[in-house]
Amino acid sequence: MPPGEGIMKSHPATIKDIAKALGISVSTVSRALKDHPDISEKTRLMVKEMAEKLQYKPNALALSLRSNRSNTIGVIVPEIVHHFFSTVISGIEDYAYERGYNVMVCQSNELQEREAINAQALISHRVDGVLISVAKTTQDFSHLHMFLNQGIPVVFFDRVCPEIYVDRVIIDDELGGFLVTEHLIKCGCRHIAHFAAPQNLLIAQGRRAGYERALLQYNLPVRQEMIILCDTYERALEKTGAFLEEHPETDGIFAVNDSTAIGAMQAIQKMGRKIPSDIAVAGFGDGPNALICTPTLTTVEQKGYEIGMESVELLIRKIEEKENTALATESTEEKDAAKKGVRAKFETKVIIPNLIVRESTMRFPAVAQTF
Amino acid sequence: MPPGEGIMKSHPATIKDIAKALGISVSTVSRALKDHPDISEKTRLMVKEMAEKLQYKPNALALSLRSNRSNTIGVIVPEIVHHFFSTVISGIEDYAYERGYNVMVCQSNELQEREAINAQALISHRVDGVLISVAKTTQDFSHLHMFLNQGIPVVFFDRVCPEIYVDRVIIDDELGGFLVTEHLIKCGCRHIAHFAAPQNLLIAQGRRAGYERALLQYNLPVRQEMIILCDTYERALEKTGAFLEEHPETDGIFAVNDSTAIGAMQAIQKMGRKIPSDIAVAGFGDGPNALICTPTLTTVEQKGYEIGMESVELLIRKIEEKENTALATESTEEKDAAKKGVRAKFETKVIIPNLIVRESTMRFPAVAQTF
DNA sequence: TTGTAAGCGTTATCAG
């Protein structure tokens, strides 16, 4: 016996319905429902009971329209089906939920065009703020400027847009790249290749820069031919063999992400070479795959959940700040600053990554000390 | 030079702003913006230009409030961080987007309480319809009845609620279970264990039923002690060893999902037994892990993207049907039917799964013929 | 303690 035995009108109940049913005014109902002190105990109970009976649910749209805040946060990610991003979303969801915000998730499928359409939709829905990780292909950022023009706070996470100065949450990719490479060096590798992602992405730049810094710091040569563009599982399967034939001295590979590392490992194993004894391999991301492949993969924790949490946290802070100062000063300094590309009072939260050492690099452990 | 050079008022532009700027009425603006035939070419251009200049974006909330449809679809999944669900969401997103709907994703984190709160939020946001895959722990379904009481169409996918008769999109778990088990039998396994999920989930029941049917059909005994509750990677790591010591005759395992299968494989390998020669292992789901583990895993395609697409497709059909008949007949038959638990005109779309054979079961291939 | 009315942004209806 499900509740609500046939009272259902054709439309969801409104406060007006409650008022009519009780012969009182809508304002009384409104007040009673939100426990306004002026309302008599009796009326309040009566109203609440009727609300229950009519299965009244507040209309969030009407509320938003009136209050000019939707309590909704928009999120744009390249692909939901990507462990890192789904982890971030999960973090966002959990924290936003705690703070009473809803989340509207869009995926760009790595297309700038689609990203722009998502942006439009979020603006139309009057989201209170936006979290975004930009698509690989995005070159023109006018759709992102729209948010700023509309006065909607934006926080970039992970894949930030270099030309737009707003709050950012990123992990220290450079440090991650450094840690991995340093670790490979300490494991005795002297000819370390880097399988890199397109260098228009800041994260790709960072990881590569960390790789180079480690080599320099340990007096190893940075050789451009040891850095190839290869950032997916499939491409690693294809390219690793040829690369190793051209560079047989290679004894370590740092791949820009885990799946590429795993593709490389599989290709290496197919060639009959041993991991880690012949070649040590490390990735970046620490997705579930890293534990499941053989050997298990040394990698860098990407802390998606934490990034998600931190991003919303920052965003919500901005939203609420904005709200408080809105009437006070009518201040548009920040907005203007962002628009003019001036680096103003925007935060960049840098998450420190950890190196996770697993089987794929476990060799010569003593070398670490004696180097 | 980002567009919109400082015209920004403190609030997003509305048609009223356009009207005021142009000295015409809001209704004219409204009509001009939507290319109403009555409007003169001249006015229309003028309005559109001003809209552009003021960076006018329609307010979806106001639109929804007025039209009584939000063009938004709510989705509740147990966990976004789960390859199957993120795949489904991706399918939902892509199709919904094509049809002009937005998507609001919530995760229940497998908690009934959280599921109920999500349901509340979606109702408050007046979503036009809901897609849901129920949490493992959900036992009380009153929060799902709320949707029906509110006249909001619901489609269950994958994890359906047995007591609520609405549209469903599922894969044929029974068939999947059958195919896997039959395959194991054909590979020469005679003592096949099943690592099952809690039997309150229909999908768990189905997979197990398929397992049993296959055994029966091939004249093998169905032994309850060969069926254990074990449905996560971690538990498989823990329990597989003890299980195999108790049942050393085991020569095949069908796990209810891939990660459990992989956990079992790792435990088996740690014991020094060979896969597939000593024990063949198969999973269910065909996530990315299945390709990355060693040996690669025989499994059943779960077709998440397709399930997502089919679910929204079905849901949108219901939404639009409802809309068309709404004024016509004021019909509540369906709603009533669902409420009374009567199986009415609801569809169940069954997706046919495919068996994917990989290394973890590749042995005695010839047996298949001679059995 | 309760009611009235204006307004959030939009569109549809009715009048010019």
Add this chain to the structure above:
DNA sequence: CTGATAACGCTTACAA
């Protein structure tokens, strides 16, 4: 061709 007005559901001065 264009304009005024009501309505969608809700809150909140202001009045009573």
